[in-house]
């Protein structure tokens with residue numbers, strides 16, 4: 342197991358941020374960790390990485406007790422906090438990598454070739470010599486991710502890595518992470534508010550609610566359990582009248598005078614294929630995309646379905 346957590350609890354005076362969590366994650370897995378603001382995600386990550394001491398219970402990361410073996414663990418994991426930097430603010434990005442290579446005691450040629458790989462894949466070349474404080478958010482996050490991966494860790498822990506990034510930067514980062522996992526088999530533990538992150542990067546999702554595990558399964562299983570709606574966006578070859586009355590679907594919007602129409606549906610009640618078949622008699626579809634429900638909505642529905650809590 343790359344992560345093992347048993348009865349993990351952390352109190353801050355009156356607040357119980359993490360309240361008896363138990364789960365395991367096998368090596369090589371990619372897991373999304375989601376929950377509302379203040380649900381306990383960052384606190385969990387801090388205990389997994391040896392920054393915070395559990396009040397009760399056990400966390401084991403890469404088979405190590407994070408607090409006791411913090412140094413050893415640091416060589417085997419990479420961590421990115423989207424809202425906090427691990428880079429040296431006033432130094433050129435390249436110097437942070439040099440310092441980190443020294444901290445991890447990487448042999449020079451190995452560090453140089455790893456940096457070259459990361460710089461190429463993350464497109465860092467243009468700003469390697471720019472002081473970190475002058476980087477755009479997207480550039481800095483790419484730098485953070487490279488810094489976290491420089492020593493080729495077995496496990497990458499990301500806390501809100503795409504927060505504040507524009508669509509293009511988010512996408513580049515996701516493509517990079519998918520590639521890295523395919524190349525190196527890096528395990529991934531990803532706390533995020535972004536459903537697309539979860540959808541693209543992970544195969545299992547853990548939902549935390551008031552420090553307790555509220556769901557452990559696939560994203561499809563989660564949306565099905567809460568009955569969240571997905572939206573199919575249809576781009577038509579010619580404008581058509583409103584596509585209402587499709588069985589199992591609800592017309593959620595018409596744009597461009599009928600050229601683009603959105604139909605929402607609940608997985609389990611109908612399928613995209615059935616919707617397309619029903620629509621085919623009335624309009625010709627040129628292109629389609631599926632919009633995932635947003636994470637806040639899914640989590641809210643899950644929380645509501647769990648009430649009243651003990």
Ligand SMILES: Nc1ncnc2c1ncn2[C@@H]1O[C@H](COP(=O)(O)OP(=O)(O)OP(=O)(O)O)[C@@H](O)[C@H]1O
Nearest residue numbers: 353356357358376377378379380381382383384385
């Ligand atoms: N150092 C601290 N002192 C006191 N309370 C804290 C501390 N750190 C976290 N908390 C509280 O613990 C709870 C869980 O916080 P945590 O940061 O783990 O949540 P989160 O799920 O990461 O939220 P977000 O999505 O907003 O980052 C919150 O109520 C928070 O206010």
